[in-house]
Amino acid sequence: MGRLMKRFSHLFLPLSVMVLLIIINLVKGADYFRITMVNGAFYGNIPNIFFGASELVILSIGMTLVTAASRGQDISIGESATITSAVFVQYVLQANEVTLLTILVAFLLSSVVGLALGAFNGTLVSIFKVQPMVASLILFTGGRSIAFMIDGKLSPILANDLSNKIGTVIPGIPIQTPIILTVVFIALTAVLFKTTNLRLYVEAVGINPNAARLNGINPKKVIFLTFLIMGFCSAVAGFIAVNKAGRHDSVNLLKLIMMDAILAVAIGGNSLNGGKFSITGSIIGAYTIEMLNRTLLRLEIEPAMIKVFKAVFIIILMVVASPVVRASITKVVDKIRPASVQREGSVPLPIANRVGKKEE
Amino acid sequence: MAGVNAIKKKTRLSNSNLLFLIAAIIFVLMYLFAIIMYPGSFLQFQTFFDLFNLNAPLIIMTLGLCIVMIGGGIDISIGAVCGLVTMACAFFLESGRGSIWGAILIALGIGIVFGIGQGYLIAYLEIQPFIITLSGLFMAQGLLTTLHKDPINVTMPDFVKLRDFEIVINWLGTRNRLGVFIPCEIKPGTIIVVILLVILASLMKWSRFGRNVYAVGGNAHSANMLGINVKRTMFITYVISGLTAGIAGFVYIMTTGAGNVGNAAGAEMKAIASAIIGGTLLNGGVGNLLGAPIGTLTLLVINELIRAAGVQSNFQAMVSGLLLYFFIVLQSIIMSLRDKREFTLALPPWLRLSRKAQGEALQHR
Numbered sequence: 068m069g070r071l072m073k074r075f076s077h078l079f080l081p082l083s084v085m086v087l088l089i090i091i092n093l094v095k096g097a098d099y100f101r102i103t104m105v106n107g108a109f110y111g112n113i114p115n116i117f118f119g120a121s122e123l124v125i126l127s128i129g130m131t132l133v134t135a136a137s138r139g140q141d142i143s144i145g146e147s148a149t150i151t152s153a154v155f156v157q158y159v160l161q162a163n164e165v166t167l168l169t170i171l172v173a174f175l176l177s178s179v180v181g182l183a184l185g186a187f188n189g190t191l192v193s194i195f196k197v198q199p200m201v202a203s204l205i206l207f208t209g210g211r212s213i214a215f216m217i218d219g220k221l222s223p224i225l226a227n228d229l230s231n232k233i234g235t236v237i238p239g240i241p242i243q244t245p246i247i248l249t250v251v252f253i254a255l256t257a258v259l260f261k262t263t264n265l266r267l268y269v270e271a272v273g274i275n276p277n278a279a280r281l282n283g284i285n286p287k288k289v290i291f292l293t294f295l296i297m298g299f300c301s302a303v304a305g306f307i308a309v310n311k312a313g314r315h316d317s318v319n320l321l322k323l324i325m326m327d328a329i330l331a332v333a334i335g336g337n338s339l340n341g342g343k344f345s346i347t348g349s350i351i352g353a354y355t356i357e358m359l360n361r362t363l364l365r366l367e368i369e370p371a372m373i374k375v376f377k378a379v380f381i382i383i384l385m386v387v388a389s390p391v392v393r394a395s396i397t398k399v400v401d402k403i404r405p406a407s408v409q410r411e412g413s414v415p416l417p418i419a420n421r422v423g424k425k426e427e
Numbered sequence: 428m429a430g431v432n433a434i435k436k437k438t439r440l441s442n443s444n445l446l447f448l449i450a451a452i453i454f455v456l457m458y459l460f461a462i463i464m465y466p467g468s469f470l471q472f473q474t475f476f477d478l479f480n481l482n483a484p485l486i487i488m489t490l491g492l493c494i495v496m497i498g499g500g501i502d503i504s505i506g507a508v509c510g511l512v513t514m515a516c517a518f519f520l521e522s523g524r525g526s527i528w529g530a531i532l533i534a535l536g537i538g539i540v541f542g543i544g545q546g547y548l549i550a551y552l553e554i555q556p557f558i559i560t561l562s563g564l565f566m567a568q569g570l571l572t573t574l575h576k577d578p579i580n581v582t583m584p585d586f587v588k589l590r591d592f593e594i595v596i597n598w599l600g601t602r603n604r605l606g607v608f609i610p611c612e613i614k615p616g617t618i619i620v621v622i623l624l625v626i627l628a629s630l631m632k633w634s635r636f637g638r639n640v641y642a643v644g645g646n647a648h649s650a651n652m653l654g655i656n657v658k659r660t661m662f663i664t665y666v667i668s669g670l671t672a673g674i675a676g677f678v679y680i681m682t683t684g685a686g687n688v689g690n691a692a693g694a695e696m697k698a699i700a701s702a703i704i705g706g707t708l709l710n711g712g713v714g715n716l717l718g719a720p721i722g723t724l725t726l727l728v729i730n731e732l733i734r735a736a737g738v739q740s741n742f743q744a745m746v747s748g749l750l751l752y753f754f755i756v757l758q759s760i761i762m763s764l765r766d767k768r769e770f771t772l773a774l775p776p777w778l779r780l781s782r783k784a785q786g787e788a789l790q791h792r
Contacts, residue, residue, distance in 0.1 A: 209748025
């Protein structure tokens with residue numbers, strides 16, 4: 068049990084937030100978990116959260132890697148996704164007949180563009196040693212204009228049967244397609260981490276690039292690789308987003324999503340200064356953010372006030388999770404506990420573990 | 428500009444000053460290029476002053492942001508706080524019982540409250556600055572829309588007088604096409620920029636606090652061991668940044684005369700870009716406050732150039748992105764060459780030339 072606690076202690080923060088949000092929702096109305104069947108697919112609060120957060124989850128996976136390896140954040144992910152999806156839309160639109168092959172080729176094409184954009188940022192960060200946020204500021208500034216240039220007009224409409232199916236539901240399958248795509252992507256990521264040394268390399272580079280280099284890991288290559296993965300992630304996210312929307316709006320597609328993605332990484336218990344990371348935490352963090360957004364809507368808070376509530380919630384969350392507050396809570400708890408337990412507790416445990424123990 | 432480490436006479440330029448120098452040279456070259464390309468507009472003094480007149484809020488915000496960045500943090504809430512201040516001031520001035528001094532107090536108050544709140548959370552509770560200032564951004568935007576959604580045009584007579592107040596320099600000016608002499612006009616915002624620049628730059632350069640900020644940004648652990656109060660230093664940097672955001676908000680409404688939801692939207696990214704062009708590194712510990720206005724002006728001159736060239740507005744963003752790329756790569760190459768200089772005994776001749784050019788530039792300053 069203790070070992071299990073230790074292994075999952077980093078998930079304590081996102082999971083407790085999620086539980087809190089579920090409780091708030093249940094207080095508001097007991098029908099929170101109700102799932103209805105419409106046209107042969109599941110709808111309801113929970114499926115909607117999974118549906119709405121699909122791009123965010125994929126982007127936050129890439130963001131976690133970038134953050135861990137390069138100790139900085141890529142702020143151009145929304146713009147990259149806009150460019151890749153513009154390429155996707157253009158390829159689909161020029162085709163006479165939209166078949167599965169067309170979609171597949173278009174997706175591959177957009178992935179190549181995504182990889183190229185990732186390589187652009189990655190080159191700047193790894194070879195030119197620019198801070199990631201600065202390097203991605205370039206694409207952030209010019210990205211949407213490039214997407215508009217590719218589009219050629221304001222918002223090309225993606226009106227075909229297949230895109231519609233990818234964006235919503237395939238008849239016969241009760242789960243919305245974006246959810247399936249997200250699950251497939253998460254599974255692929257899991258396989259990637261199980262079969263390769265990527266996690267070890269990324270963490271080593273993130274903790275100390277010089278030490279990693281002395282141990283035979285090339286930090287430049289690892290950082291470059293994480294940016295390539297980020298580019299691919301943004302291509303997938305753009306693909307899902309544009310199919311969901313049914314049209315390519317180069318101005319508003321995935322606008323300011325990097326803020327949410329970075330937030331997801333932070334809520335997932337990861338340090339924004341690189342080092343050890345937890346993809347699971349980020350994924351849960353991304354779903355938590357979507358849940359928070361929908362909870363605020365469900366509580367019928369005035370639209371103007373929603374951002375304030377979001378901000379207050381995030382601040383409370385981060386205060387609770389902050390090391391200083393945790394340490395002081397532990398101190399208080401130690402004082403309250405009887406002396407026999409205190410002697411046992413005086414063994415220097417990791418703080419997160421102690422807080423976890425308190426919850427038992 | 429020998430820098431903090433001016434122990435020997437023949438000391439190496441510190442990184443802060445080198446990056447600042449690059450920024451300054453680029454700005455001068457850029458402006459010269461603009462003058463050569465469009466002598467009709469860029470030779471006028473008014474064009475130069477208008478860069479200040481219209482963009483004073485951005486420069487003020489960049490000043491505050493630079494201090495935070497030198498201290499190793501980041502503040503992305505400044506744009507939203509500035510917007511909130513404009514709306515709050517407009518709301519207050521139009522409420523019927525408003526006064527200009529009250530509006531100034533409101534502006535400073537909002538800025539300081541945001542600064543203290545964020546500073547406390549970041550410095551004393553050790554929460555990541557990006558997250559806290561991001562929620563500060565959300566908070567300010569939310570409060571802004573809660574306060575008022577529609578644009579407010581301030582019609583209070585006292586304020587209109589202040590808004591239209593301009594300092595006219597009679598002996599500087601240009602003749603327009605009809606041959607009528609038009610003297611130069613300077614808005615009060617420009618004066619505020621200059622005053623703040625002098626105050627903050629000397630604070631960072633000569634005061635104990637300023638040196639502490641450099642030390643904390645360079646390496647917080649060593650600064651702590653040297654006996655510097657790291658937490659308080661970081662806290663004060665955020666308070667200053669909040670304060671400058673508040674001042675920027677008041678200058679903004681003094682320039683435009685209206686509170687609007689879209690005021691200063693996205694200014695934080697512009698400010699970050701300006702700070703970077705001005706030679707402040709996001710890692711902290713490196714930067715020069717004089718670079719802040721230069722970075723902003725460089726960015727603005729780029730925009731003005733693109734506008735003067737009559738390029739489609741869509742290209743504007745792309746070209747500014749491209750130029751940003753150019754600056755960033757240039758800075759990085761120069762920094763890495765500088766690092767290598769310690770290891771190579773014989774310099775390649777072209778590098779020696781560049782050093783000479785730097786020396787000349789130093790003499791010019």
